[in-house]
Amino acid sequence: MxxxxxxxxxxxxxxxxxxxxxxxxxxxxxxxxxxxxxxxxxTPRSVRLAVAQTPVREDPRDVAALRESGRQVRALMREAAAQDARIVHFPEGAICFPGKLVMSVDGPDAVGPADWDRCQWPALQAELAAVAELARELRLWTVIASPHRLTGPNRPHNSLYVVSDRGGVVTRYDERQLSRTKVSYLYSPGASPVVFDVDGVRFGCLLGMEVHYPELFAEYEKRDVDCVLLSTTGVSPGNAAVQAQGHAAGNSYWVSFSVPTQHAATAPSGVIAPNGDWLDRCPADGSPWVAVVDLDEGASSAVEAVTHARPWRRASRAGVYAEHRVTDPRSEDRTAAF
Incomplete structure (x- = not known):
């Protein structure tokens, strides 16, 4: 005792x-x-992660397009498994990213409230079910984005499903900081962060334009994550990628940055180390691809940030400086001479 x-x-x-x-x-x-x-x-923890870039299609009425997206996702899952990945991460809209004009009741030339009855929900759900089944067959954790249907008349969430290597959805992240258009016309916002573990490595999820909110990344640092999975479609020529590097370095954890092939020329998908450097990236030619890296605490790109920088930041925020502060007239007088 x-x-x-x-x-x-x-x-x-x-x-x-x-x-x-x-x-x-x-x-x-x-x-x-x-x-x-x-x-x-x-013992330093390690897991092999694959980050994908896939074409994003915007019309959820098009069953053939939904099926083609599902086929491409599953092909990349097989490629990730062939490279011994334990987890694969897909971009926002991997099966479909419903376009604001496609969905608008005032469209196709004006943005208005979305008519979600236009979505071919059975086809979308069938593709997600096939993804989950393949995750089970490959023993591959799979993180994939999709609208998550709610009870009408509530709008769906814009979500990331976390599918385990047994084929079940273990949790779901719903985008919280929506764009003006998303929250006004398309989606219901989420309410909370999501954390899950794979082989002892802890992941957090972010989605869409949330790269612009540093407090969300800091929130995950407080929850002791090792890697944030960021899925997005909007990267405004490389700006989001640069911000993601800053969040990785500032919080001393990995960031997996997954975007559509349409943005590959300026900001291809990739994984950022805890020191802010890119470990690997998908091709910039727009090819569907997976970049595979080991998230290894003992790697040279991680050890300084994870072992020293992150603990020191936490100690400093907890008040380590208080015992070293002094009372001195020359400290209090802000106009003291040199």
């Missing part, structure tokens, strides 16, 4: 020092063969 209390005391001490939650701090401890507890001694 005493050893258990000591263990809890060490975990709480780390949480107080770094600003982590108790659960997050607990991940940094492991028992030794003697039963003692060692901090910061765990």
């Amino acid at each position: 005493t050893s258990r209390r000591n263990f809890k005391r060490q975990v709480r001490a780390r949480a107080a020092k770094t600003g982590e939650s108790y659960t997050s701090a607990l991940r940094h401890f492991r028992p030794t063969p003697s039963g003692d507890v060692m901090s910061e001694a765990r």
